Amino acid sequence: MQESFFDGETMLLYEGAVIELTSRFEIMQRQIIIREKRNAIKNIYSRIKSDESICGKLFRKKLPKTAEAAQMYLNDIAGLRVIVGFIDDVYQIAEALKKQEDINILSERDYIKNPKPNGYRSYHLVVNLPVRTTESSKRVNAEIQLRTIAMDFWASLEHEMKYKKHIQNQDLICSELKRCADEMASADVDMQAIRDMIAKGE
Template sequence: MNWEIFLAPYTQAVDELKIKLKGMRKQFDYESRHSPIEFVTGRVKPISSIIEKAKRRGIAMANVEEEIQDIAGLRVVCPFVGDIYEVVDMLRLRKDFTIVEEKDYIEKNKESGYRSFHVIISYPVETIYGEKRLLAEIQIRTLAMNFWAINEHSLNYKYSGQIPFEIKQRLKNASEAAFRLDEEMSKIRQEIREAQEVFRRKKD
C-alpha cells in the first residue's frame, strides 16, 4: 500500500471541509449572530491508527476505504447541546456532500460515558483522474463533551485501551458531571448569550 497516494484525497477532503465548516462560523460572525460553532478542527487518521483499527476489527486492507469511516475526521465544538442539533440541521441542508449515517451518542451515550453526535458523509474530492467519493466523519459535541473525550482518549492511549476499573468509574462519574454541566448551562443559555452580546458591543 502506498500510503502517501492513498491518503492524499483524505488530506484534501479534510482541508476543504475545515474551510467550509469554519466558513459557517464566520458567516454567523459577519451577521453578528450568535454562532452555534465555537471551533472546528480536522485531522487525517495517522497510518498506525488505521492499521491498528483494521486489525482490531478484522478489516482487510483492501476494504479499509469502505469500512473505516473516520480516516478523514472533522470536529465541530459547540457551546450548548442545542447548538449541536442546529449544526446537524445545517449539515442536512448542504448540497456539497451526502449524509450516509447519523450516530447520536448524546441521546444514548456509549458504555464508556462518551457523548457526541457523529455524521458520516460521502464527500466528493476532485482528483486529476476525476471525482472520487470518500467517507468522512464529522463529530459534533459541546465543550464539556470535548473536554471529557480528549482526557478519556489520552487515558485510553496510556493504558492501551485497558483503563483500570477505578479510573473507568471516575470517568463515568466525570461524564455524568459533564452531562449536568451541559444541562445547567443550557438552562442559563439566554443569559449567557445576552452577556456575550453586551461584551461584543462594548468591544466594537
C-alpha cells in the first residue's frame, strides 16, 4: 500500500478546511432560503488533491516533491466547487464569503467577466481560514470555484474530453467547445434577465 503524501495530522487539516467551508456555504444557503425564499446554491462538491496530482503540479512548477513544498506553494490541495443557479448568485456568495472576518482572501480570478481563451468560465477564490482541532487552531489555504449550472456542465465535459487520447479533428473540437461555451454564457445572461423581470413583477 502506497504511503500518503501527507501525514495524518496534515491531511486532517485539509479535510477540516473542506468541512469548515462546506458548513459555511450551507449556512449561507439556509439564510438565502429564509430571506429570499429561493434556493441559490444547487450543489457543493469538495475534494482533496490526490498524491499523483500534487506530484504532477510540483513537477510542473519545478519544485521538490515534498510535503513541505506542497504546503507552502500549492493553494488548491483542498478544493470546493459551489454550483449556483444564476450569475448574480456567484457574486452574492463571493461577497458574503469575503465579509467573514476570519477568512483571508489570498487571490481571486473572475473568469466569468474575463473567460479563458478556450471558453472556460468560473469565479476562483483562494482563501486562508482557521481549522480548529482538539488542541489548537491552524490556518489552511483552500481554493473555491463558484459557477452556474451551465458553466459547470461545460467545464465537466471539457475536462473529460481533454484527457481522451488520439482525438481526431482536435482544432475543430476546440472551436466547437468554445462556441458552446459562448452560447451557454449567453443563455446564462438571458436566464438572469428573465429572473430579474420576474422579481420586478412580484
